[in-house]
Amino acid sequence: MYGTVRVLRNIVYAAVERGGDPGRLCAALGISPADLTDADKRIEGVQPIIDLWTEVVRSTGDQAAGLHIGQANNPSIFGVLGYLMQSCRTLKEAYAQVVKYQQTVSGWISYDFVDGKEFELIFKVHPLWEQVSPETARQGVEMAVAGIFNHIQILTGKQICPVRAELVLQTPVPKATYEQLLRCPVYFGKAQNRVVFERGLGDTRLISADESLYASFAQILREKSAASGQSERFGAQVRAVIARDFGGRIPSLEIIAGHLNLSERSFQRRLHEDGESYRSLAAGLKKELAVSLLRNTDAKVYAISEVLGYAEPSAFHRAFRNWTRTSPVRQKRLTDAPKIVDRS
Known part of the structure; x- marks a missing residue:
């Protein structure tokens, strides 16, 4: 997965201002x-994204950096996708385009919405990021959540307060x-990150709706999306699907092939x-996730073995030795050893 400078530079600029x-x-x-x-x-x-947010919090001293940076976001952060949003007829149509084309700007935070008894905007963190560094993942999703208020005001010309907000991760921030920044009651430890508005918000007309501009921007994004899909290697697509849809756990060949609407034979041929x-792809993913979890979290070795789908910790130990020529316990000790920091 990747992020684009188009989105990430706004984090950099906002942190510099702070x-x-x-x-x-x-x-x-x-x-x-x-x-x-x-x-x-x-x-x-994911590591550059983790390192960026770590530096943002360190340099600003702000544990709520994501919330504060998100307040200033507007649709233009998405480039052409942002212009497409502004040319849509309704708020619901604008977010439908975000869902459709969001992979053109980033894969670490994804958007969805539900238009029913209430209008819900849903924000999902890539499972790998959330597993490896939940604190920086919290910053990323909170930036996205806080940004919707400015988005909605720019798109509709109205200041609209939600009914409530629900967040998955716990936080050290009061x-x-x-509740002051999101203008509604906020609840933590929920199943999804979502901001809930009153029914009917999705049908709100946008003040900048323009059918001709919509057609032009939609065509640009269709071409960009198609080119991106054609250039990405099949192995990379499989890795992204496993991380996104299976939470980093490695499914069987039969299941992953069926998930991609391919026969096992066609799936194997495309990988070949x-x-x-x-087998090699799955081993590589397990190694990458294991090393990242050992390096970036306080998780115990037995817990990591469970995350990776090993029935017994001993099986994980054997696999880790095959990958790295050392044990996970030793790797963890090396990772936890104090480092000398050059402050010159």
Whole structure:
């Protein structure tokens, strides 16, 4: 999965306004400040996103950085997708386009909505990010949640308060801070991250609706989406599906092939064309997740073995030794060892 500079640079700029150092923030992403002008540049993998948010919180001293940065977001953060949103007829149509084309801007936070007895906006964190670094994942999803108020005001010309907000992850930030910024009661430890509005909000007309602009922007995104899908290797698509839809657990060959509407034979053939097998791909994913969990969380080895789907910790120990030539316990000790930081 990846993020784009188009979205990530807004985090950098907002952190700089709050006292962050642009060089350190860009270095966390693995880019130079000059790269901030390349809006479509992709930042691959979860670690740069974790490092960026870690540096944002460190440099600003703000445990609610995601909430505060999100307040200033507007649809233009999405580039062409943001312009498509503004040209839609209704708020419901605008968010339907976000759901359809969101992978053109980022894969770490995804959007959905439900238009029924209430109008719900739903925000999902990529499972890998949430497992490896729940605290930075909290910052990312809270930025998205806080941003919808400015989005809705720009799109409709109205200040609209929700009925309630529900968040999955716990937080060190006082509840009162959330309720002040989100303008509604807030509940934690829920099954989904969602902001709930009164029924009918989805039918609200947008003040900038324009059918001709809608057609133009939709065509641009259709072409961009198709080009992205064609250029992505099949193995990368499979990894993304496993991380997104199976929470990082490795499904059987039969299940993953069926999930992608392919026969087992066709699935294996397409992987072979990429120079991979499902066995090697699955082992690589397990290794990556195991090392990340050992490096970035306080999870015990037995808990990590369960997350990865091993029936017994001993089986995980054997697999980890095959991957790394060391044991998970030793790897954890090396990770936890104090490091000398050069502050010159």
